[in-house]
Amino acid sequence: MKAVVIKGKGGPEVLEVVDVATPEARGEQVLVRVHAAALNRADLLQAKGMYPAPAGAPADIPGLEFAGVVEALGPDVHDAVQVGDRVFGIVAGGAQAEYLTTHPRMLAKIPDALDYEAAAAVPEAFLTAHDALITQGRLEPGESVLIHAAGSGVGTAAVQIARAMGCSVLGTSRTADKLEKAKALGLDFAIVNPSGAFADEVKRHTGGEGVQVILDLLGARALAENLAAVARRGRIVVVGLLTGAKTEIDLNALLARRAAIIGTTLRARPLEEKIAATRLFAAHVVPWLERGVVKPVIDSTFALDDVRKAHERMASNEGFGKVVLKL
The missing domain is CATH 3.90.180.10 (Medium-chain alcohol dehydrogenases, catalytic domain)
Structure with a gap:
């Protein structure tokens, strides 16, 4: 063959x-x-x-x-x-x-x-997105979710799954063009974040509460903003490491939010x-x-x-x- x-x-x-x-x-x-x-x-x-x-x-x-x-x-x-x-x-x-x-x-x-x-x-996109959002992140219908790299394969699948569940869907990307395309899939709020700052925009779109679930394909450089953007008792599900694998964590922010950080991969299971x-x-x-x-x-x-x-x-x-x- x-x-x-x-x-x-x-x-x-x-x-x-x-x-x-x-x-x-x-x-x-x-x-x-x-x-x-x-x-x-x-x-x-x-x-x-x-x-x-x-x-x-x-x-x-x-x-x-x-x-x-x-x-x-x-x-x-x-x-x-x-x-x-x-x-x-x-x-x-x-x-x-x-x-x-x-x-x-x-x-x-x-x-x-x-x-x-x-x-x-x-398969890989939708299996990963479904497992990360629902099995790992325990996303419930009607909750709010932030999806990083919304124009990627996993990102486009996650946007659609969250929309199918009746969730409020926020997404980030380096380019406005990808976010505009993602709106046709069910993205409600687009956040262009070339500088890596997105927490203030997330809070603006969620009345200051933050999102219940974050699907993170970015990794290291997104962690601090994720902790600022997640709601109390929210879940940050780390699927990808596009911006690196090692960073410091502010445990005070994690404790204050009573949040969970969950790492997941399919290949090694x-x-x-x-x-x-x-x-x-x-x-x-x-x-x-x-x-x-x-x-x-x-x-x-x-x-x-x-x-x-x-x-x-x-x-x-x-x-x-x-x-x-x-x-």
């Missing part, structure tokens, strides 16, 4: 499309013929040698989400999926290839209205926890996709042989939504 392989450490230049052995479905695994795979920032970090794949995942084939067709079932698979099913899901690595193997409970069926490119733009998150996604988000309540947001689509251009687009931070590879 053809696959994107990381040759060395660096930027898009270390990526090559080569022929590798096709995996086999063994035990309780299914073989999926991948038709499209979306990119994530983790792919860029893995190419640089900064985010190695966990044990059991292909060490040199990037890709965390995919859409395709079930090609074969392992001998221990019973009833979860059938050969020919259109499916999408997340993996710990190896999605940027023509075939992959995964656990059947890590798959969800693609709604009829979505083609493979659109479906590939869903045990299989059982990933399955649980996938089943909640299938139960709650897929029906929204079927009814058009939420939708994937695609920035651009590239052929597999143009994977370097796709990674360059991802690294530029200029996109709105997901970058997708068509296989």
Whole structure:
């Protein structure tokens, strides 16, 4: 099969499309013929040698989400999926290839209205956003939520999920253009924050109370403002570290707010926890996709042989939504 392989450490230049052995479905695994795979920032970090794949995942084939067709079932698979099913899901690595193997409970069926490119733009973004907002952040209908990097893949998914729950949705971005596009997805209040200051704007839009939940994809440089912007007994859910991983924390501010800071990642979780998150996604988000309540947001689509251009687009931070590879 053809696959994107990381040759060395660096930027898009270390990526090559080569022929590798096709995996086999063994035990309780299914073989999926991948038709499209979306990119994530983790792919860029893995190419640089900064985010190695966990044990059991292909060490040199990037890709965390995919859409395709079930090609074969392992001998221990019973009833979860059938050969020919259109499916999408997340993996710990190896999605940027023509075939992959995964656990059947890590798959969800693609709604009829979505083609493979659109479906590939869903799993990582919507699973991450749903898990961070609802499972980790305990977001309740009608609460207020602040979503950083609202134009990113996770950001656009989070905006739509929060809107579907009837929440008041605030969002930040470095550019007004991305925020304007996010308004069409359900963003109520846009905050352009090139300087990193946003707490005063959050308070202005929330009557001085702050927001109940903050979905933070920024990391270090946003922490102090997050603590100033979160409501009493609010929850700050840290998903990304775009501005760094280390910073000081004002514990007085944390105590005064009686707030919680929650760190979360999907890739490093045990299989059982990933399955649980996938089943909640299938139960709650897929029906929204079927009814058009939420939708994937695609920035651009590239052929597999143009994977370097796709990674360059991802690294530029200029996109709105997901970058997708068509296989």
